Amino acid sequence: MNKNVHEQRMLVIRTARTEKEINQAARNGFYPLVKRVSPSPEIRSKYAVYQNPESGEVQVVGDYRSAGEGNEVIGFTYYYPHSFPSPFAAYLIPPDIKVGEVVILEDLIEDVVSGRWNQGDVFRLASCRATWNGNDFILQHSASSEEVVLG
Amino acid sequence: MLMEEKVFLDPVHKTLRDSQGRVLKVLNCPQLALWQDLAVIANQEDQHRLCGACGKLVIDTEQWTAGRLVRAVRDDPEACLRIRVGQGNVEIKVSNE
Numbered sequence: 001m002n003k004n005v006h007e008q009r010m011l012v013i014r015t016a017r018t019e020k021e022i023n024q025a026a027r028n029g030f031y032p033l034v035k036r037v038s039p040s041p042e043i044r045s046k047y048a049v050y051q052n053p054e055s056g057e058v059q060v061v062g063d064y065r066s067a068g069e070g071n072e073v074i075g076f077t078y079y080y081p082h083s084f085p086s087p088f089a090a091y092l093i094p095p096d097i098k099v100g101e102v103v104i105l106e107d108l109i110e111d112v113v114s115g116r117w118n119q120g121d122v123f124r125l126a127s128c129r130a131t132w133n134g135n136d137f138i139l140q141h142s143a144s145s146e147e148v149v150l151g
Numbered sequence: 152m153l154m155e156e157k158v159f160l161d162p163v164h165k166t167l168r169d170s171q172g173r174v175l176k177v178l179n180c181p182q183l184a185l186w187q188d189l190a191v192i193a194n195q196e197d198q199h200r201l202c203g204a205c206g207k208l209v210i211d212t213e214q215w216t217a218g219r220l221v222r223a224v225r226d227d228p229e230a231c232l233r234i235r236v237g238q239g240n241v242e243i244k245v246s247n248e
Binding site for chain 1: 177184231232235236
């Protein structure tokens with residue numbers, strides 16, 4: 001694996017999410033900073049399921065404003081909408097990273113709230129800028145009262 | 152009768168889909184830009200802002216119709232958009248596929 005940089009020359013830190021990926025990265029010269037994958041009970045999305053009583057087909061909705069067709073067979077229910085391959089993961093630290101360096105954590109291991117929706121959904125931050133302090137990353141993020149997606 | 156155009160945002164997987172569930176666009180900013188950090192452009196009524204990291208215009212879609220949003224993405228798949236969860240022209244649905 002190569003050291004990756006963005007247009008702003010910011011180091012991108014990859015995440016390995018399985019034992020095999022972590023060990024492969026270690027053999028390639030990275031130091032895997034291992035962490036638990038711990039779902040936050042605060043992060044949640046919702047769904048409801050409607051079913052056509054004749055055809056049996058279902059329609060899933062996730063928004064109180066959406067009009068479901070058919071009979072409501074599961075009312076709005078909150079759930080944790082993410083799944084990960086292992087209960088642990090590791091940030092892959094390159095040997096040349098500098099203390100104080102600001103990086104991009106491409107695939108955040110920690111469950112951090114990125115924003116909220118007034119319908120009750122709470123969203124997980126996928127990526128984050130962070131500062132390397134020599135032992136761990138200090139995340140540079142403050143949760144927003146609303147979720148805005150750019151891209 | 153024409154079917155009303157709908158657009159669905161999946162904020163978990165950052166995808167925008169049409170009424171048939173087809174992916175219109177993946178909303179992925181590699182610079183992790185934030186709307187509040189983008190440069191406001193004079194005389195644009197804040198419908199566009201300039202991203203200092205990549206130099207692209209970011210378009211606020213909040214006042215558009217759903218149909219205009221679909222057309223814009225199909226016309227320019229590389230267009231950079233701002234979509235707020237809860238804005239009136241986009242319904243929210245997390246894909247489980």
